[in-house]
Amino acid sequence: MEDLVVVGNGMAGIACLEQILSHDRKFNVTVFGDETHVNYNRILLSSVLAGERSTDEITLNSLEWYQQNQIALRLGVRVIDVDPVNRIVKGDDGSVQHYDRLLLATGSRAFLPPISELDKENVFTFRNLDDTKAILEAAQPGAQAVVIGGGLLGLEAARGLQVQGCKVTVVHVLDTLMNQQLDITGGSYLRQKMEQMGIKVLTSRVTTRLLGDGRVEGLEFASGEKLEADLVVIAAGIRPNVDLGRKAGVTVNRGIVVSDHMETSDPRVFAVGECVEHRGQVYGLVAPLLEQGKVLAATITGNKGPTFEGWTAAAKLKVMGVEVFSAGDVQEQEDSDSVRYEDPALGIYKKLMIRGNRLTGVVLVGDAGDSGRYMEWLRTNADLVVRRRNLLFPEPVADTGEGVAEMSDGETVCGCMGVTKAQIIAAIHEKGVNTMAQLKERTKASTGCGSCTATCQGLLKAVAPGYEEETKKLLCKCVPFTQENLRDIIKSQRLKSVQQVLEIYGNGVGCEVCKPALSYLVDVVWCGDHEEDRSARFINDRVHANIQKDGTFSVVPRMRGGVTTPAELRRIADVAEKYNVRMVKVTGSQRIDLLGVHKSDLPKIWAELGMPSGQAYTKGVRMVKTCVGTEFCRFGVQDAIHAGVELERRLENLYTPHKTKLGVTGCPRNCAEVTVKDIGLVGQEGSWQVVVGGAAGKHVRKADLLITVQTTDEALDSVMLFFQYYRENANYLERVYDFIERVGIEKARKETVYAPAAQRKALLARLQKSKVLSHDAWTERETPVNPTQFVQIQPLEAVIQ
């Protein structure tokens, strides 16, 4: 066997090596990597910075993979020299390795612009995992972060830093963001979107010097203008690493020059990836590099035949909520037509460059849903004569299978992982793939940026015999995500208000369905530490009373455990008389309801009652119903009253996905009917049963047993664990009994009472945080969110016109 040495342990080198290993084994393989990590998905570093993925989640090849394929892996060793005569490479650790074939996959490095005094603390490039970790460490909330470079990587870094809590400014040397991929109009749409997200953009600024003593404190521009900075990320472009190519004596221009068969000028030396120049082009994108790898693998294993014939330059911005796609030549040309569509309010801009009825370039900002179709037109140089009237708006396909049927086999579906339609169909037929999860595992399609998910699902639906649609319900067409997704988005993107979510991930407007749901989600994700927007709440949650059919309201004061006093009853009676309350009613939840109250009387009534809000108008804890328990009952075995009152005190004033009714009963006779409550405690001799998921509404459901515990403290803790788990995982408007049916009681147990101690502690800590930030809504009688919340507006005067 011959010795194959691969210099570079990155995506291009290892993808190529995977292709080489798929041919008959001819080589003893040694891989050198100057990083200390196994091969990872470099294009996802920005999502690590943005908190969307952990560093483990972007690993592509584990250590076991190297071992199983008998690859000698030399991590943390940089190759510093090549001796093409004796065919050896030298490592910076003094090691020497012989080769018969040498594969250079050295990638590229960050370009450092000519800025003086770059050598300061807290100045980073953004190129590899170590850079990313260092940036994450420096990116403290509130820090002033400056990104030099308004290209793809710079903008992705900027958003990541913002998610980490930094105040971010992007400094770009030219007047258009992503100037390599966008025209001026596209750049201004992108700029608007970035600024909407709260990222400052400074264009036409040449940074000349970094300021600060030891640690960076600011930047100075050519104009003399200065900008404060606690940390600086330089993302001003990349340069191919070609030194080893030169040392190996092969032809080098901008990159290491290769033929269509991926050979260099030395038959023993090959090169692949970002360090390569092919027909004058250097590629910094994954799809063409993977294609190069396949061709190289054929050539190096003696199966020379396939050729690499170039690739249409295409780029996609990976910032959640900002869709930008560009391919081909996008600048205005005299012999080309530009076909455009713009919607400034929605921030959508599309431009197609057409020459001789063929597409030569495309820019999509704000909506990149059609990028696959345009890429295909570019790749196949499609004649667009018959499509000229529908360039920007394809006629809707009646048959959903037609869209995927129109794609050619060679069309790339997943640009991140370089997976074609033909490969997906092969996986379906040959490997029995039926679900998205299987498809991801088998082909890696849709595991990058995820923008091809819809196309993959379309293919599965059209081709896979056993395809079952993953029916995840989207919250609303205003924000087309599942609630689970939205929780992740709100958290990872640090969105604190309903309007932010709508503006960045939705249509900016919202509706009566999604606004209350988003209000709940931002509240629960941030444990109450969010920006409350009362306009997004239902009227009940603005005036803390339940609206009735005639526009009046009902008032239910809190009586914890259903226990009241003569003094409270007297005040209730006085209030009812004084404000002509139309009806006083005892409710099914052991409370008293005052019906027919005018909005303007609410604050006065609350003050005169001197009791907290019973939350009878909202999605929250309505009550803990109790029996008298050991306090009075001759059969009682547990103190239901005190347990119930304490439980209500601990859980009141919090929002829940739907109304939550609880009960505590002092013996198995169950006088408080807790087995049909959302959450209940059933007293036993010497123990408590904690039950969840009961219902006594449209249908009746007996609650499931969550756990049996000995002490009252344990029982209360168990309820709190489950309560917070429900708050964090149920969909808005999902009652506990529906939630339990969906997740199953076994899982609910594992995630709450049987969860590891750290997980239980964290659940309780989040509940505690919410509790601390909550308040009795009726105290707003003194400090209303808006001064006119309860008063009837009186006109100032009339003016004759």
Added chain:
Amino acid sequence: MKWFRVTQVENIPLREGRAVTLADREIAIFNLGDRFVAVDNACPHRGGPLCDGIVSGASVTCPLHGYKVCLDTGEVRKPDVSIRVDTYAVRVEDGVVSVRVEEARNKAA
């Protein structure tokens, strides 16, 4: 027709409505962010208080049964029925919202 000076702009919060009685008519005034609009405060369905609805874009959803009313035209958008509420001209001068109402329109009736 008469212009009524009603209230300071800050008394009607962003994306909320407030009711006011002008010339015997109960009118809901809304702050849409870029402008103020006014319609009858009674939903054409069952008379619900539109001023208490959730505002999205230029529509309000009645808090009682979810009828959605276009605040520019007064037409009901959801469900698909052809009923509407009256709309009123609104202007803002010196930070004060004014509404134009036909005075005591129903007195003669």
